[in-house]
Structures are given as structure tokens and as C-alpha cells.
Amino acid sequence: xxxxxxxxxxxxxxxxxxxxxxxxxxxxxxxxxxxxxxxxxxxxxxxxxxxxxxxxxxxxxxxxxxxxxxxxxxxxxxxxxxxxxxxxxxxxxxxxxxxxxxxxxxxxxxxxxxxxxxxxxxxxxxxxxxxxxxxxxxxxxxxxxxxxxxxxxxxxxxxxxxxxxxxxxxxxxxxxxxxxxxxxxxxxxxxxxxxxxxxxxxxxxxxxxxxxxxxxxxxxxxxxxxxxxxxxxxxxxxxxxxxxxxxxxxxxxxxxxxxxxxxxxxxxxxxxxxxxxxxxxxxxxxxxxxxxxxxxxxxxxxxxxxxxxxxxxxxxxxxxxxxxxx
Numbered sequence: 001x002x003x004x005x006x007x008x009x010x011x012x013x014x015x016x017x018x019x020x021x022x023x024x025x026x027x028x029x030x031x032x033x034x035x036x037x038x039x040x041x042x043x044x045x046x047x048x049x050x051x052x053x054x055x056x057x058x059x060x061x062x063x064x065x066x067x068x069x070x071x072x073x074x075x076x077x078x079x080x081x082x083x084x085x086x087x088x089x090x091x092x093x094x095x096x097x098x099x100x101x102x103x104x105x106x107x108x109x110x111x112x113x114x115x116x117x118x119x120x121x122x123x124x125x126x127x128x129x130x131x132x133x134x135x136x137x138x139x140x141x142x143x144x145x146x147x148x149x150x151x152x153x154x155x156x157x158x159x160x161x162x163x164x165x166x167x168x169x170x171x172x173x174x175x176x177x178x179x180x181x182x183x184x185x186x187x188x189x190x191x192x193x194x195x196x197x198x199x200x201x202x203x204x205x206x207x208x209x210x211x212x213x214x215x216x217x218x219x220x221x222x223x224x225x226x227x228x229x230x231x232x233x234x235x236x237x238x239x240x241x242x243x244x245x246x247x248x249x250x251x252x253x254x255x256x257x258x259x260x261x262x263x264x265x266x267x268x269x270x271x272x273x274x275x276x277x278x279x280x281x282x283x284x285x286x287x288x289x290x291x292x293x294x295x296x297x298x299x300x301x302x303x304x305x306x307x308x309x310x311x312x313x314x315x316x317x318x319x320x321x322x323x324x325x326x
Contacts (some may be wrong), residue, residue, distance in 0.1 A: 024028040038268045040259035043132070046150070051137040054145045060325050061317070069323040071099035074274065076139050076266075077151040081127060081128060087121075087137055088128040090232065094144065095323045096277050100267040103278055104287045104323060105236075108227045112292055113300075114143055119256065123307065133265070144291070145316050146323075154274040159186070160209030162239075166246065168206045169238035175202040176221045184214035237286075291319045 004158060040146065059067040073095050080090035088110070095104040112127035120126065127139035133151050141148055155160075163169060181199040188210055189196035197210055216235055219228040246254065266274065292310035296318070300309045 006104055014096050019181045038255075038259070038271060040256070042263040042323065043267065044263060044264045046134050046137065048149050049190060052141045053147050053149060054141055054146050056306065056320075056324065060320055062321065068325055073097050073324055075100070075146055075148045076274070077140055077148045077325065079133065079153040080202055081153060086129045087123075087125045087268070089125055089266045090127060091136070091140065093140070093148065093323070096129065096274060096281065098277070101281045102284055104289075106319060106323060107288070107290045107293060108140065108144070109152075109290065109304060111308045113137060113309050114144075121150055121305070122302075133263075143312070145317060150265045150270070152262065152266065154261055159191070160213050162258055162261060163209035165254055166239065166242045168208045168210055168240055169235065171206065171207050171212065171215060171234060171238060172204040173199060173202045173207070173215065176222075177215070177218055178202045180218045180220060181211060181214045181240075184217045185210050188213055201283075221276055233288060236246075264293055266267055287322075289319070290323045293318055
């Protein structure tokens with residue numbers, strides 16, 4: 001797990017943003033075809049007392065230092081788990097803002113320094129390694145002072161299938177991304193025992209699930225790990241657009257294929273309610289941010305391992321403004 005700020009090696013990247021697309025499909029489908037398909041999702045309840053839910057004040061200070069009333073927001077933690085490393089390589093807070101009828105996504109960077117002990121990997125994504133989904137929610141709540149009570153998780157094996165189930169997505173592949181995309185696609189094919197399907201050319205085109213997963217793993221061109229999160233969001237929006245255009249008659253088929261790859265602490269009723277809001281509010285666009293913020297963090301290396309050291313108070317302050325007031 002050694003590296004530097006220009007080239008940080010790790011195994012496997014999960015498109016956790018796809019979870020939002022899955023959530024959208026399931027919500028709409030539930031309204032159309034009922035509980036039967038939602039029952040195929042693995043549901044694991046978590047004890048609210050075990051995840052360190054923070055009490056959010058009624059008012060939040062804006063950038064001018066003025067107290068303003070916070071919005072009515074429901075936060076859900078989205079996890080993309082790398083089973084090989086047993087860590088959550090993608091961590092996103094999905095915020096459903098009922099006051100402004102807005103969907104917000106806050107990507108929490110996997111390399112954020114969190115101290116678990118002298119002999120441990122002290123990165124945010126290793127909260128999963130040291131305690132699964134419950135510990136992931138707990139650590140995110142403690143570190144960022146949030147009020148998350150539920151999570152949605154998708155595993156690596158299901159991502160390509162999810163994208164293939166909706167007939168692929170449209171992505172503009174840059175010339176410098178093409179060789180890495182094909183290299184990752186070849187590796188994915190070997191691991192999953194599927195046929196390797198390389199792309200011949202760069203440019204705007206339809207790509208399949210294997211290629212989309214490979215595209216989202218690219219991190220060594222452009223702005224490295226930061227641009228990787230942008231690629232994941234491009235995949236999200238492409239999935240979102242494809243799902244919106246699918247005829248309602250396809251919903252049962254889609255949900256039947258997608259559900260086995262999803263795990264959540266949300267009940268069927270909660271999934272329908274929150275998912276329907278995601279569909280409705282999503283029409284207003286999706287706001288997004290990334291934390292820790294550039295101005296309040298610094299790249300560092302400890303014992304040969306790359307970390308993001310961060311000013312916790314300033315990052316929390318800015319993140320809370322985004323989630324609860326913007």
C-alpha cells in the first residue's frame with residue numbers, strides 16, 4: 001500500500017454512484033410492480049445506537065457567520081466494497097433535501113486519514129475492513145459529525161451486470177484514457193471469467209458493463225484520484241438518463257437483475273418512499289461535492305503509505321453548509 005501523490009496503487013475501484021441508479025430503478029419499479037422485486041434485495045437492519053448518530057443543530061452558520069435554519073435532510077451512506085481488499089473504495093453520502101427538493105452527493109475521499117491504531121491502515125475506506133457496514137456508518141458519522149442511520153451497498157461483481165441490464169451507457173472516452181480502460185477491462189475479464197471486449201477507438205460511444213467498470217477504475221491520467229471520482233459521476237448520470245428513458249414494461253426485468261447485487265438497511269417501505277423522492281427531486285438536477293476540500297487538506301506519506309491529512313473542523317463546517325443549507 002505504498003505510493004505518492006502522483007501514483008497511488010490499490011486494488012479495485014467500485015462505482016458506488018451506480019447505487020443511486022439502482023435506487024432509482026427500484027423505487028420506480030416498486031410503485032409499478034409491488035414488493036415482490038424489492039424482496040430480492042438483501043436487507044440487514046442496523047442498530048441506530050451503534051452508529052454514533054450526531055445531533056445536528058437547528059441552525060448552521062453560513063460563510064458570513066450568520067446562523068440560518070437548516071434544511072430537512074435525510075442522509076444515506078452509499079458504499080462500494082472491494083471484497084479482495086475488504087475495504088470500501090467508494091464512499092458517498094446521498095442527501096435527500098426535502099426543504100429544497102434537491103438531491104446532493106458528497107464523495108468522501110478514501111485516503112482521508114482516520115486513526116484506527118498504530119499497526120492499522122489509517123484510511124477512511126478501512127472502516128469497512130475493521131467492522132463492515134456498521135463501522136463504516138459509525139466512522140463517517142463520528143469523523144464528519146453526520147446523522148446517517150442507513151446505508152446502501154453494491155459489490156464489484158454486480159456492477160458490470162447492472163450496466164449491461166440497462167443496455168450499456170454513453171460515455172466520451174478520451175484518447176489518453178483508452179489504453180488504461182482496455183487494460184482494466186482485460187483484468188476484469190480474467191477475474192470474472194468473462195469475454196474481454198476492448199474498445200478500438202476513443203470518443204463518444206456506447207460502452208458495456210465491463211468497459212464502464214474499467215473506465216471508472218482509471219486514476220493514472222488527468223487529475224489522478226480526483227478525476228476518477230468525476231468519471232464515476234459521469235457513469236452515474238449516464239445510468240440515470242438510461243433508466244429514465246426505459247419503458248415501464250421493462251422495470252420488472254431490470255429489478256430482477258439488479259436486486260441480487262444490492263444490500264441495504266432500508267426497509268421496503270423506506271426504499272419506496274426515499275427512492276420516489278430521489279426520482280422526483282432528481283428532476284431538479286444533482287448537486288455534488290468532494291470532501292476533504294482542496295483548501296483544507298494536504299497530501300502526506302506515513303511509513304510509505306499515502307494519506308490525506310485534513311483540517312477536520314473547517315472541512316466539517318463546509319460540508320455541513322453544503323448538505324444542510326445549500
